[in-house]
Amino acid sequence: MLRLSKLTDYGTVAMAHIACAPDRIHAAAELAAAIGVAVPTASKILKMLARADLLRSVRGAKGGYMLSRPAGEITIAELIDALEGPTGLTECSAVAGVCAIEGSCSIRGNWQRIDRVIRDALRDMTLADLAQPTFKPVRVEAWRAARPRALA
Numbered sequence: 001m002l003r004l005s006k007l008t009d010y011g012t013v014a015m016a017h018i019a020c021a022p023d024r025i026h027a028a029a030e031l032a033a034a035i036g037v038a039v040p041t042a043s044k045i046l047k048m049l050a051r052a053d054l055l056r057s058v059r060g061a062k063g064g065y066m067l068s069r070p071a072g073e074i075t076i077a078e079l080i081d082a083l084e085g086p087t088g089l090t091e092c093s094a095v096a097g098v099c100a101i102e103g104s105c106s107i108r109g110n111w112q113r114i115d116r117v118i119r120d121a122l123r124d125m126t127l128a129d130l131a132q133p134t135f136k137p138v139r140v141e142a143w144r145a146a147r148p149r150a151l152a
Contacts, residue, residue: 008083010037011045012130015054015079019071019131027064045083052082071131077122089115 004012013035018026032042046065049055054074055065067074080087088094092102093115102108 002089004080005084007041007045008080010035010041011049011083012076012079014042014045015049015067015074015127016131018055018065018067019127022067022071025058025062025064025066027062030064049079049082052078054078054082067127071128072126074127075123076125076127076130077119079127080122089118 014031017031017034028043028046029039031046032039035042037045046055050057050065053068056068058064058066086094090108090111091098092105092108093111096102099105
């Protein structure tokens with residue numbers, strides 16, 4: 001299964017949270033509480049994103065972090081690269097010269113093609129897109145009332 005690290009997962013949640021209030025300065029402690037992670041984890045994520053120029057650090061007593069540019073200009077590919085480093089479905093998709101059979105592999109080109117499609121999709125989606133909810137929460141009371149009696 002393809003999977004991003006927990007740090008990257010938390011980073012995307014943190015960035016979406018910041019994108020919902022882009023004009024505010026977000027402190028690490030406030031962000032940690034909002035997304036449900038420890039303060040050191042939030043601090044680590046924020047520093048990585050600032051190093052990648054996705055966030056801007058604001059110093060001072062009321063300091064914290066802000067988006068470095070509008071959420072619509074930050075791609076999900078940039079966000080993942082900032083937290084994961086070079087990514088690829090296979091070793092040869094991300095970096096050439098790391099696989100012993102790379103020169104004779106008959107499916108390398110196909111993996112690279114699949115990787116390009118995924119990278120293009122990640123480049124096409126922005127932080128602004130990610131920050132928009134795609135579902136409506138289910139009201140538990142309405143769900144319980146609608147269930148057949150046999151399941152109750």
